[in-house]
Amino acid sequence: MNFSRRDFIKFASGSVIAASCTPSVALSACATAPRSLAFNNLHTGEELESCYFDGRNYINRELARIDNICRDFRLNQVHQMDKNLFDMISLIQSELGVDTQVQIISGYRSPETNQALRSVSSGVAKKSYHMLGQAIDFRLDGVNLKQVRDVAMDLKAGGVGYYPRSNFVHIDTGPVRHW
Template structure:
């Protein structure tokens, strides 16, 4: 800084007062943060766990899978590969990458509901060919279904009413939620927040 600037007593006093105020504000802020740290830490641990584990069973293939897919801040490549295979198109065996946001959505749903049972996969990835075939059979299959992008899943949980699953999924507001009580499943996707 310029020496003339510092030699002016009014300016120097103003800088000291300003610095003192900033210092006190900083101390006050740190103190408040320290007082709230246990709650903040607990919330951070719940939101950003060190590992994420899920269990699935595929209703059509009979395949079962329980695995940790996220650990120490990273997705585990081999685990995601296993999930991709489990979510495969059961009509032609084609495998597609599943959106990690969808997998996290399932983890968040499991955590919210406090369940330990596996998710029953009714429908995971669908190839465009399979989607077109299913559309010919049912008007409920969307032409541009997010199933074809690995961004949607249809699920149920043994012993849990699908209405309960739907309500929990709706409360998360993390994508589309479709409710199919007659077919006994809930659709989840990572598209826009919407419901049907």
């Protein structure tokens, strides 16, 4: 059976609500539903639609494609991203009832890139989860940023940063916290 992203959103919306928004429970409730996301890396202009979970298993070739679009574009370095980030984004979209493009601001950052960004901004962490492939800065095309932040915080699945002036939300798979 082939599920579209829209079918996933419809199915997952009811499952997520029934599962009281706890990420592990919510994901297990819709564990048999395929998960797809559409990405746009705003720095490179690359776009990607990917069904990265087929309803039973994560699809390694699709995860590798997502890793590539989330790469450190400054040094062209690809690093394995934590697939739980993509599940969090899928849950956020499901909760919001949207099926929209994920606009990537920053995915993986090499230690060199992270240090260069730290030298010009106090908002870049010395031990950033971006360097581990465990963080992504993004926005959802056409979706209110505050709503994205609020749903991400409700999931309590990791760190959530809110940057309205820069127009993005940060999520990571580290400890639950927000700023």
